[in-house]
Amino acid sequence: MAQTVLRLNQEAFRLLGLLSVFLLVQRCHGFQFKVGGSGTWTVPADNAVSYNQWAEKNRFQIGDTLMFVYAGDKDCVLHVTKDDYTNCNTAAPLEKFTDGHTVFKFNQSGPHYFISGVADNCHKNEKLVVVVMADRSKNYSNGTVPSSPPAPSPEVSPPSPAPAGEESPSPPSGVEINPSPAPSQESSPPKNGASSFALGVFGTIAAFLGSSLVLAV
Numbered sequence: 574m575a576q577t578v579l580r581l582n583q584e585a586f587r588l589l590g591l592l593s594v595f596l597l598v599q600r601c602h603g604f605q606f607k608v609g610g611s612g613t614w615t616v617p618a619d620n621a622v623s624y625n626q627w628a629e630k631n632r633f634q635i636g637d638t639l640m641f642v643y644a645g646d647k648d649c650v651l652h653v654t655k656d657d658y659t660n661c662n663t664a665a666p667l668e669k670f671t672d673g674h675t676v677f678k679f680n681q682s683g684p685h686y687f688i689s690g691v692a693d694n695c696h697k698n699e700k701l702v703v704v705v706m707a708d709r710s711k712n713y714s715n716g717t718v719p720s721s722p723p724a725p726s727p728e729v730s731p732p733s734p735a736p737a738g739e740e741s742p743s744p745p746s747g748v749e750i751n752p753s754p755a756p757s758q759e760s761s762p763p764k765n766g767a768s769s770f771a772l773g774v775f776g777t778i779a780a781f782l783g784s785s786l787v788l789a790v
Contacts, residue, residue: 603636605676608701614643614650614675614689616697624701633705638678641687645673648699649690652677658686658702661695682707 608614609627617623633639641650651657651666669690670677679685682705689699 603634603638603678605638605640606631606633607640607642612640612642614641614648614699616689616694616699623698628701628703633679633703635679635682635705635708637705638676639703641670641675641677643673643675645671647691648694650675650677651688651690653686653688655684655686658688658700661688661692661700663688663690663692663695666690679703679705681705 609617609622609624643650650670651663652668652670653662653666656662657664657666671690677685677687685703685705687701687703688695691699
């Protein structure tokens with residue numbers, strides 16, 4: 574009985590270690606998305622979901638990759654600016670891919686625009702916008718919080734109080750005097766940034782402990 578329990582504990586620790594290593598590898602290398610869900614880069618069918626509708630249902634992060642599969646002798650992938658995306662301008666792309674099996678890695682946050690190298694295909698909706706989320710955990714990884722902008726000073730200072738027994742002078746007509754705004758307190762970091770950082774630390778520790786358990790067993 575004791576040997577059976579020991580064997581089950583060993584198996585549980587081994588599975589935990591392998592899972593921790595897998596999670597750490599996924600975090601380091603990102604996730605690969607297949608464009609449109611299937612990876613096929615072509616003119617969408619009339620009843621098919623557009624590439625942008627597919628992209629809106631996913632969350633893209635820095636380090637993730639996007640895979641395009643197409644016939645390299647008939648089509649290509651262009652990484653372009655917003656204006657060229659809107660106008661289907663294929664003349665001056667930021668990057669051009671013609672290998673038929675393109676894997677594009679996201680190295681920065683913000684929108685990324687892709688169109689077909691065939692202008693007619695682009696006009697038929699073979700185009701894609703992917704918005705990569707910012708890595709908020711880096712803003713708070715060192716424990717600092719972005720400082721609030723300084724409060725604007727009033728254009729006209731309020732008049733100094735008159736001596737005792739005299740009336741205070743009235744402000745000039747047409748000039749509105751506003752009291753100086755009270756300094757705003759620094760906002761605390763958003764929960765999702767702190768959570769991402771905490772999860773990253775926990776995942777790294779779990780991976781280390783899991784690897785040690787695997788080696789020990």
